[in-house]
Amino acid sequence: MFFRQVLNDDTACASYLFGCKTHSAFAVVEPHVDLIDDYIALAGAQGANIVAVLDTHLQADHVSGLPQLVARTGATAYLPEGAGVDFDHHPLDDREVVALGNTQIQAIATPGHALAHHAYLVTDDTRGQEPWFVLTGDALLVGDAGRPDLHAHGDHTPEELARTLYRSLTERLLILPDHLLLYPSHYSGSLCGRGLSANPSSTIGFERRHNAALQFDSEDAFVEALLQDVPPAPAQQAEIVAANRAGHAVTEVR
Numbered sequence: 001m002f003f004r005q006v007l008n009d010d011t012a013c014a015s016y017l018f019g020c021k022t023h024s025a026f027a028v029v030e031p032h033v034d035l036i037d038d039y040i041a042l043a044g045a046q047g048a049n050i051v052a053v054l055d056t057h058l059q060a061d062h063v064s065g066l067p068q069l070v071a072r073t074g075a076t077a078y079l080p081e082g083a084g085v086d087f088d089h090h091p092l093d094d095r096e097v098v099a100l101g102n103t104q105i106q107a108i109a110t111p112g113h114a115l116a117h118h119a120y121l122v123t124d125d126t127r128g129q130e131p132w133f134v135l136t137g138d139a140l141l142v143g144d145a146g147r148p149d150l151h152a153h154g155d156h157t158p159e160e161l162a163r164t165l166y167r168s169l170t171e172r173l174l175i176l177p178d179h180l181l182l183y184p185s186h187y188s189g190s191l192c193g194r195g196l197s198a199n200p201s202s203t204i205g206f207e208r209r210h211n212a213a214l215q216f217d218s219e220d221a222f223v224e225a226l227l228q229d230v231p232p233a234p235a236q237q238a239e240i241v242a243a244n245r246a247g248h249a250v251t252e253v254r
């Protein structure tokens, strides 16, 4: 398996290019609009095609590069079922698998930061039949859990989303083995969490022990703490969400 974490320090966004070299099938997860050429060059240098582009959820803090990368490569776009975008894509169900030769990506529904949010569990069949790492999106970050307010609307209050996130964390992510590598979608400098580490990688076990948001023994205590000290909303949030929903190659909104 080829794997490369691709960072954008301007927005503190982490994205991922990985996949099977043997079958020339790479995926990009959480592509940033400013890094399209980088993904294509990196894949080209490995002699591989980008055949799948995935977002973990409809982004609210930065413009996704997914539509442009799909247009440039002919890859299939994948988003969680219910993401609510207005362009052609394959809506991924919970537990659905995207196969890239010897690399398997399994969607794990982890709502809470957004109602439609998937983590992606990745297995390299050439190494073993158990997952090697998990891309946690904005559900679980290095040092915090995802903020519950950006995608709140109507009856889906920040408190309700925080309760949903608690169940996603405890029932879907923290049941994974301690040794599993964890790669988030943001790191220090991002508004998507509080006190995030500048190290954009961890393990399930290290976060279980040391992530401040995971040290509570009840849902109520977790929710109360997650609703404290929420960072300010990203500038141009409404415009960014609209652009990501439409899938236009928007360049004015960054």
Ligand SMILES: [Fe+2]
Pocket: 057, 058, 059, 060, 061, 113, 138, 192
């Ligand atoms: Fe987000």
